[in-house]
Amino acid sequence: MPSPSPLSRSAVVSALRAAGCVFAEDEAELLLATARTPGELTAMVDRRSAGLPLEHVLGWAEFHGLRIAVEPGVFVPRRRTEYLVDQALVQAPDARIVVDLCCGSGALGAALAAALGDIEVYAADIDPTAVRCAERNLTPYGGRAHVGDLFDALPGGVRGRVGILTANVPYVPSAEVALLPAEARDHEPPAALDGGTDGLDLLRRVVAEAPAWLAPGGCLLTETSERQAPAALAAFTDAGLTARLAVSEEAYAHVVIGVREQ
Template sequence: MAAPPSESPPPSATAPDVVAAVVSALRAAGCVFAEEEAELLLAAARTPEELTAMVDRRVAGLPLEHVLGWAEFHGLRIAVEPGVFVPRRRTEFLVDQALVRAPHAPVVVDLCCGSGALGAALAAALGAVEVHAADIDPAAVRCARRNLAPYGGLAYLGDLFDALPAGLRGRVGILTANVPYVPSDEVALLPAEARDHEPKTALDGGADGLDVLRRVAAGASEWLAPGGCLLTETSERQAPAAVAAFRDAGLTARLAESEELYAHVVIGVRR
């Protein structure tokens, strides 16, 4: 049998001077973790031309996850398209809190789902579970459908609870809502990667940052199963007001915090 034709080595196996050039370009662009990013880009690029294009996009300011096409979240690779909110590592704490609170939840709903990262992570951990997600951004819903497909999950386009099938009322064991919570006048202060490349609807939470959180809290009891829980992320400064909003909506509420991840999660339980 004839030997197979030789193939060019992938960019990840290129000479040290190529690696050094990528690191140098990223560092000059202000990438704090230039070496780690270079390793990821070299591994992802299939040709030298693709590597050049990826480095150029990153140097131009596109978030690394958008360049790669995926973000690492709770042990999964979550597909992320340009223009879609990138799941933050601190939000893994929200997933962990949900699993502690409802380790056998049969139904999960992920509102303001973005890429569907929370729903996918919960589905991967829970096993046999019914998963639904919703977002007002069409690009986000496309991503969420891709990420939830392996778990049989569904994603809907629409505004919060209005997007969900009526048959979910009173059945939801875990309701996650990674709502936008940046006060409107602080959006302009965000890092350029978020401000310029993620949808404003995923960032801007209104005057005090809690507009969407209050809407979710107000409607949650109608959709939660008895003992079901709502979890949402907020900032340290907003946490007291967020807990109060949950209680005003008739939920039993508490705050969970992670110093390591600097994460603040409000947990509300249907009474």
């Protein structure tokens, strides 16, 4: 059976433009570079044109200088969240144990492990598909990913010893999930998006338990929205953490940082 005729670059760009892709030229370059056969390229263009997130089509997302493996049904790490990684590295450059809660693909844990070197890194998520994906991304750094509900998934031996605890919890208020872009709303797990009535349900659960898991001087970092930041800061303070808000206007990122004092 003859191989399908290869799509030209212009044909790929035209197909993506017709599907409403704003950055059709850039996406076309990525698809052309990733596809191994003409048939695979055609299938990838079809999936992207049907609305599947580009990262799910490619099988990876660029994040903090790394290629993070992602697959359909797994939350795609956002580039703005690189700011959270940078803040963690500034706050705790000597951390030896990193925990990535609500890990999704494990992007935060992998990025921190790549930057910090020889550390212990643990990740946890309630979704087995996400944990399988996180294992792929953490294995090169000797990290482990666990299925379970927040801290219940972690090995007890790290309790009280964590230098950096990231918890990129879902923070979209339930009533606003329907307003998200279709790529997120239709192709990412609802549990990775829906943060409850005010968007802070899961955050409050994490913050309440975090001090017991942090080492003295250890820090908890989470991303939130500008509107939710005051309430998030209050939750950190109520839990006994010394809290501050870091903001990147360029990335439109708002990161709450809480430190367990010595």
